[in-house]
Amino acid sequence: MRYMEISKLQRLLDLLRQQGELHSPVLGDDGVTRFELLPPGKLPDLAAIRTQLPPKKYLLHPQETILTYQADAGYRVPLATVPAMILFGLHPCDLAGISYLDRIFLGDEPDQLYLSRRAALTLIGVSCTPDEFCSCRLYPSPLEAWYDLFFQQSVDGIAVSIGSPRGAELMKILDDVMEERELLLPEDTRCFFGRKIPLPPESELDQGLPEWQVLAGHCIGCGACSVCCPTCSCFDVLEFGGLDGSSAERLRRWDNCLFRSHAEVAGGMSFQKDRAQRFRYRYRHKYRGFGQVKGVPGCTGCGRCRAFCPAGLDLRALAGKLEGDAS
Amino acid sequence: MKAGLPTSATITSVRKLTSDTTLFALRCDDPAAAGAPLPAVASFLPGQFLELSLPGIGEVPISYCGIPSSDGTIELCIRHVGHVTIPLQNAKPGDAVGLRGPFGLGFPLKSYENQDLLLIAGGLGMAPLRSLLLALLVERGQWGELTLLYGAREPGALLFLDELLYMSQSSDIRIYLAVDRRGSCLEGIPHCRAALLPALLDQVMLQPERTHAALCGPPIVYTPLVERLNQLGLADERIHLSLERRMKCGQGRCGHCAVGTYLCCTDGPVFNYAMLKGIEGALV
Ligand SMILES: Cc1cc2nc3c(=O)[nH]c(=O)nc-3n(C[C@H](O)[C@H](O)[C@H](O)COP(=O)(O)OP(=O)(O)OC[C@H]3O[C@@H](n4cnc5c(N)ncnc54)[C@H](O)[C@@H]3O)c2cc1C
Ligand code: SF4
Ligand code: SF4
Ligand code: FES
Numbered sequence: 001m002r003y004m005e006i007s008k009l010q011r012l013l014d015l016l017r018q019q020g021e022l023h024s025p026v027l028g029d030d031g032v033t034r035f036e037l038l039p040p041g042k043l044p045d046l047a048a049i050r051t052q053l054p055p056k057k058y059l060l061h062p063q064e065t066i067l068t069y070q071a072d073a074g075y076r077v078p079l080a081t082v083p084a085m086i087l088f089g090l091h092p093c094d095l096a097g098i099s100y101l102d103r104i105f106l107g108d109e110p111d112q113l114y115l116s117r118r119a120a121l122t123l124i125g126v127s128c129t130p131d132e133f134c135s136c137r138l139y140p141s142p143l144e145a146w147y148d149l150f151f152q153q154s155v156d157g158i159a160v161s162i163g164s165p166r167g168a169e170l171m172k173i174l175d176d177v178m179e180e181r182e183l184l185l186p187e188d189t190r191c192f193f194g195r196k197i198p199l200p201p202e203s204e205l206d207q208g209l210p211e212w213q214v215l216a217g218h219c220i221g222c223g224a225c226s227v228c229c230p231t232c233s234c235f236d237v238l239e240f241g242g243l244d245g246s247s248a249e250r251l252r253r254w255d256n257c258l259f260r261s262h263a264e265v266a267g268g269m270s271f272q273k274d275r276a277q278r279f280r281y282r283y284r285h286k287y288r289g290f291g292q293v294k295g296v297p298g299c300t301g302c303g304r305c306r307a308f309c310p311a312g313l314d315l316r317a318l319a320g321k322l323e324g325d326a327s
Numbered sequence: 328m329k330a331g332l333p334t335s336a337t338i339t340s341v342r343k344l345t346s347d348t349t350l351f352a353l354r355c356d357d358p359a360a361a362g363a364p365l366p367a368v369a370s371f372l373p374g375q376f377l378e379l380s381l382p383g384i385g386e387v388p389i390s391y392c393g394i395p396s397s398d399g400t401i402e403l404c405i406r407h408v409g410h411v412t413i414p415l416q417n418a419k420p421g422d423a424v425g426l427r428g429p430f431g432l433g434f435p436l437k438s439y440e441n442q443d444l445l446l447i448a449g450g451l452g453m454a455p456l457r458s459l460l461l462a463l464l465v466e467r468g469q470w471g472e473l474t475l476l477y478g479a480r481e482p483g484a485l486l487f488l489d490e491l492l493y494m495s496q497s498s499d500i501r502i503y504l505a506v507d508r509r510g511s512c513l514e515g516i517p518h519c520r521a522a523l524l525p526a527l528l529d530q531v532m533l534q535p536e537r538t539h540a541a542l543c544g545p546p547i548v549y550t551p552l553v554e555r556l557n558q559l560g561l562a563d564e565r566i567h568l569s570l571e572r573r574m575k576c577g578q579g580r581c582g583h584c585a586v587g588t589y590l591c592c593t594d595g596p597v598f599n600y601a602m603l604k605g606i607e608g609a610l611v
Binding site: 066069071074075076077109111233234236237238241242245247248250255257262263269271272277280281284285288289290291292295 | 330331332333334335356380382383384385386423425546571572573575576578579580581582583585587588589590593594607608
């Protein structure tokens with residue numbers, strides 16, 4: 001098994017930097033850990049359990065231009081060349097989150113912007129130890145998580161697995177810092193990938209269950225749970241005309257199913273009128289899926305929504321039953 | 328096909344139908360050469376919809392209102408209600424728009440063969456049902472009895488009244504009209520009563536084992552209509568409804584249009600009632 005001593009981490013990062021823009025979890029001066037450019041000399045925050053925003057921000061920008069319009073040329077996709085980028089330090093749940101987004105935005109007719117960014121990304125996973133907010137152990141994600149390389153942390157170093165041809169190529173370049181070791185790896189978090197779990201029963205969506213009203217009663221509707229969720233990808237679309245009167249830009253930006261406007265149609269009529277109903281919408285999406293992800297539970301267990309909800313809510317208020325089912 | 332990218336099209340004609348509703352005809356700017364297949368967006372089934380872009384303003388989902396035509400003309404019937412649709416009130420022939428589609432699943436014409444068909448439209452729901460009606464009349468021999476029940480707020484709000492009255496003179500179809508409020512000209516309209524839409528069902532005799540119903544109207548009419556159809560013996564699978572949802576992409580991505588675990592834009596907008604039954608918020 002290929003293995004790297006932890007003392008060689010700086011050297012590894014320098015080698016990675018030669019292959020593209022290197023981003024990883026970085027502890028900021030404000031005490032918040034976020035995925036961002038890793039400046040030379042700085043070490044990634046590999047101890048952090050979760051970044052506030054998941055890596056979806058690299059694939060779907062919080063707000064971005066999806067089309068431009070010119071009177072003489074019509075609508076165009078504003079494709080730019082995307083420089084190669086390496087995301088280093090993705091936990092298994094975040095890898096699973098990216099795989100989930102791939103299902104939605106790639107497939108038969110890939111979203112051009114998503115595709116161009118995804119193709120430029122190299123994904124390097126790192127193992128972690130779940131905390132009290134994580135639910136990957138109780139509720140393992142059945143998503144197949146794709147990665148190029150996966151780094152399993154051990155006492156004095158890192159054991160590397162290769163997950164793709166791109167990963168294999170990259171390993172050749174990293175060979176300098178690697179050595180061969182006979183290793184018996186502890187059960188790592190990847191063991192959850194690919195495991196099938198039953199879908200939660202439809203009865204949990206019963207409107208009559210009091211848990212829904214309790215959740216709805218405490219929620220302040222801030223939307224943080226969707227913003228920080230690695231698999232929430234609802235977007236709104238807006239268009240703005242240019243001052244010249246002959247050009248326009250169409251934007252998409254992150255939207256949120258807990259907002260009242262999410263299901264509103266002309267005349268203020270809404271299909272998700274009360275908050276408990278909107279909670280069920282989110283729950284159904286996360287645990288049962290719809291569209292391309294129908295039947296694919298979309299919670300990767302990253303724990304962000306629980307960790308960051310200002311009201312301390314847990315969408316899995318019915319989790320006792322859920323966890324019973326999963327075992 | 329690039330379903331995410333609007334193709335340029337031009338408005339070719341504008342016809343005011345009522346004070347707040349207009350029928351537009353449009354054609355793609357990139358016309359296929361003679362004999363070549365129609366542009367994707369001009370080749371569709373009744374019940375499907377497209378996304379219409381008004382450059383600089385925005386995009387809205389709109390049902391096809393006509394049937395595919397050999398010159399690629401697309402008809403859309405639009406009610407002017409908001410941010411995008413109100414500016415369309417001033418649109419005139421020659422104006423540029425964008426179109427993408429077709430999206431969704433339309434009415435299941437295959438299963439309608441040799442069946443009696445009952446079309447029920449409320450208000451603007453006449454737009455997609457006109458597409459279905461025209462398609463059914465083109466191949467009149469394929470189906471059994473054709474009946475249309477159509478209700479609107481008031482006589483002046485009945486869309487396509489001239490066309491419908493013309494059709495009703497032939498033996499191809501029976502048409503019954505209703506208005507909620509009795510207006511001055513009601514007496515002048517044949518086959519029209521002051522009644523709510525479900526009441527029109529009392530006028531029809533249907534053979535439930537060989538009838539399919541196709542419904543499109545405001546959400547509030549669906550529950551009473553379905554109840555009444557069930558009472559008349561029509562099975563849930565034989566009742567097709569076209570649902571409206573907020574839609575931002577048409578491609579199953581923006582997450583706005585879910586009905587249970589179905590997406591209205593890709594699994595609908597036409598659903599049979601057996602699929603919807605029991606789903607919270609499906610009909611209202
Ligand atoms: C499948 C389908 C077919 C439709 N067919 C027709 C038709 O043939 N003729 C017609 O006049 N109207 C039709 N509608 C309704 C039409 O899409 C809305 O009236 C239109 O989107 C309103 O946009 P607006 O910007 O003018 O109004 P606003 O109220 O200003 O819209 C605000 C926002 O809400 C969204 N929105 C508002 N109402 C709806 C709605 N009903 N459906 C989806 N999104 C909405 C808009 O995208 C917009 O971003 C259809 C809707 C659907 C889903
Ligand atoms: S983070 Fe908490 S309070 Fe905010 S919308 Fe989500 S559940 Fe409600
Ligand atoms: S639902 Fe919560 S725990 Fe599950 S993936 Fe989203 S943010 Fe993470
Ligand atoms: S319209 Fe975007 S998912 Fe249906």
